[in-house]
Amino acid sequence: MITIFVKSVGIKQIIDEINKGLKGTIKNEFGEQTLHFDNKIGKGSIRIIGFDWGISLLDYNVLFYEDVKMVFEISGNSPIEFLFISEGNLKYSPNGKFVDLERFQNVILSNKTNAENSFLFPANELIKVNFIQIIKQEYRKKANNNINSLQDSILSIFRMDNPDVAFQHLGNYNIRIADYIKDLNACSETGMIKSLTIEGQLNLILAMQLLEHRNYENRTVLPDSLSKSDLKQIHKLADYIIDNISSPLSIEVLSRESGLSPKRLQLGFQLLYNKSVNEYVRKLKLELARDLLKDFDMNISEIVYAIGYKSRSYFSKRFFEYYGILPTEYRSQLKNKFKANIID
Incomplete structure (x- = not known):
């Protein structure tokens, strides 16, 4: 197994630290950092894009030839992570014990203060997964953030009421979110148009994931969820x-x-x-x-x-x-x- 440690939340630092383990090449274009690799470790690409108010997108399209564990060691408050897997399956551990994250499942995570998140990418399996990360203290500065309209369980995470308690939502399975992810990854524009398109799609995906969480808490299943x-x-x-x-x-x-x-x-x-x-x-x-x-x-x-x-x-x-x-x-x-x- 290959283990890769990431200790930063900065866009450039994250991709650089991942590349120390994957030994690929990094391309910087229109604010996107994209790591490409094709070697004995595996092949694929990892992209990260930063937006205002502490929002960033980290997506993986990877195939590893042996198990790869990525350990995110974040000092201070961990971000909220909205995950959606379009292909394959992942394992996640906030404490050394792994749980399965499945294809098309709505997943929202936030670890406790000064903790580490580990994600295990299984060998010989194509993995396509999107991480939308929100730095809570930054997002709260946004005008009209309306976080007070959220369910109590996730509202407390945004407000950091219990920084020593981890949050983990393994929700229902949603086809419609998968369609939004396809649109997000299919954008063929460049420059400002591409940035605006991706940011708009991110907002739609976040809205869908929060909506699924609310309905899950209320035991109501969305028409496109299972x-x-x-x-x-x-x-x-x-x-x-x-x-x-x-x-x-x-x-x-x-x-x-x-x-x-x-x-x-x-x-x-x-x-x-x-x-x-x-x-x-x-x-x-x-x-x-x-x-x-x-x-x-x-x-x-x-x-x-x-x-x-x-x-x-x-x-x-x-x-x-x-x-x-x-x-x-x-x-x-x-x-x-x-x-x-x-x-x-």
């Missing part, structure tokens, strides 16, 4: 689909089985499997069909029935679209290979 219990239902539903692959598996049927609305069902499958419900079901059917084609005792019509298709021609069309070969040709190749092995 709770852990929702995800458990969808995991169970995936097993149900496998066990009932020959039966009708429409969204309406699956919605009744899971107790989730069709919209929440679609959100969950998009979040967990990056597919719509129908795409996921079709993928399973075709993968099962491919395996059944290896059983020479079953004819293709029997396989079509076993996976719940009514038309052999429709099955052949879908199989060809997915694998680039007709099922009859695939089986023929398997038989020829089997005969060749017997002769050898």
Whole structure:
């Protein structure tokens, strides 16, 4: 494992200290510091941008070849960190014991005074994560900051009422925030236009993360959010689909089985499997069909029935679209290979 220590909150110092461990190159353009690296440690980029009132963006698009632990040793009051992971998963430790931070989960953190935060990036996994950091004492100087409208739990963090108590919000899973993150990273402008665009997107993302926190505290789930219990239902539903692959598996049927609305069902499958419900079901059917084609005792019509298709021609069309070969040709190749092995 590689361990990288960061002891500063200054933009240039943070990127310089990270680069001591990653040994890449740093580019400074229009107020952005971007570290690029491609070596035996891994490859990717880390970008940091500072804005007024103590707000900064630190985003990672990285793939490490071994575990990398980044330890942020902050003297004085720790910033509030709004995290959102678009790809992969992270581990976080404010005290030596790691907890999982998951893809699409809304995460808000603030450690106690003079403490360290550790983030563990697992090896051989693409990680895309955004950190929006707010230095509390700076943000409170902003006119019309309206922090008094926040929930008591996070308001006390902004006001630093309990500097020796850590704050940790591991909230619901939100697809809409992921869309805002895509827009943030897709900005192709330069100079002032780019800075204004990114700052505007940051404000939207912060608003969404604070809104999710408020609704989480009030036990209200946003239309584009999913709770852990929702995800458990969808995991169970995936097993149900496998066990009932020959039966009708429409969204309406699956919605009744899971107790989730069709919209929440679609959100969950998009979040967990990056597919719509129908795409996921079709993928399973075709993968099962491919395996059944290896059983020479079953004819293709029997396989079509076993996976719940009514038309052999429709099955052949879908199989060809997915694998680039007709099922009859695939089986023929398997038989020829089997005969060749017997002769050898």
